[in-house]
Amino acid sequence: MRDAVLHAIDVCVEALERRADAHWVIAFSGGKDSSAVLKIFLSAYRRAKVRPIAATLIYCDTGVENPVLDTYVKTLLVRMRAEFEAAELPIGVRVLKAPVQDRFFVRLIGRGYPPPTNSFRWCTTGLRIRPVSQFIRGHRPEDTVLALGLRRSESRQRDRSLKRSND
Numbered sequence: 001m002r003d004a005v006l007h008a009i010d011v012c013v014e015a016l017e018r019r020a021d022a023h024w025v026i027a028f029s030g031g032k033d034s035s036a037v038l039k040i041f042l043s044a045y046r047r048a049k050v051r052p053i054a055a056t057l058i059y060c061d062t063g064v065e066n067p068v069l070d071t072y073v074k075t076l077l078v079r080m081r082a083e084f085e086a087a088e089l090p091i092g093v094r095v096l097k098a099p100v101q102d103r104f105f106v107r108l109i110g111r112g113y114p115p116p117t118n119s120f121r122w123c124t125t126g127l128r129i130r131p132v133s134q135f136i137r138g139h140r141p142e143d144t145v146l147a148l149g150l151r152r153s154e155s156r157q158r159d160r161s162l163k164r165s166n167d
Contacts, residue, residue: 005040012044015145020048023139024055026091026147027132030073033149041147045089056092058135062127063097064104096131103127 016024026041028034038057045051059077061070074095081093100106104123108115116123136144 005036008040009043009047012040012147013048016044016048017050019145020050021053021143023053023144024147025132025136025139025144026055026057027149028057028059028073028077030059030069030076031149033151035149037147037149042089051090053090054092054139055090056094056135056139058094058096058132060128060131061095061097062104062123064123064127094135096135098127098131102130 024041026038028038057080059073077093077095084091084093104127113122114120136146
């Protein structure tokens with residue numbers, strides 16, 4: 001089989017050319033999966049015959065990341081914004097946050113929510129999914145393509161979630 005990364009770039013080139021008028025949103029966390037998606041997107045963008053009109057790299061600031069990682073990612077986002085501008089790439093960079101009433105410590109301490117567990121993961125929905133959904137609603141939701149990095153075999157729970165979404 002052909003190299004999986006090269007295949008992913010080819011698939012992304014085709015998608016960019018088919019949906020050049022869409023608003024492309026690339027979810028970025030600073031981790032391996034989202035970094036790979038960003039690299040694939042940038043490689044595909046350079047190879048595509050038609051250039052997308054709009055793209056945004058988004059980062060969800062949950063307010064509970066490791067402070068060293070949080071500083072690293074936010075510094076990286078500033079650098080990427082400068083690189084995108086210098087290369088004249090139409091890619092914006094946005095940091096998304098949940099509304100104050102939905103933030104981690106407001107719910108945990110202020111409202112008495114229990115800490116998240118594998119069976120009660122309220123933080124993912126409130127701190128990541130809702131802010132991304134709100135962002136997309138404000139930017140032509142019917143014409144938005146969201147690129148996410150998802151890895152198979154990361155965990156049993158992730159594999160179950162991926163299987164459910166593919167069914």
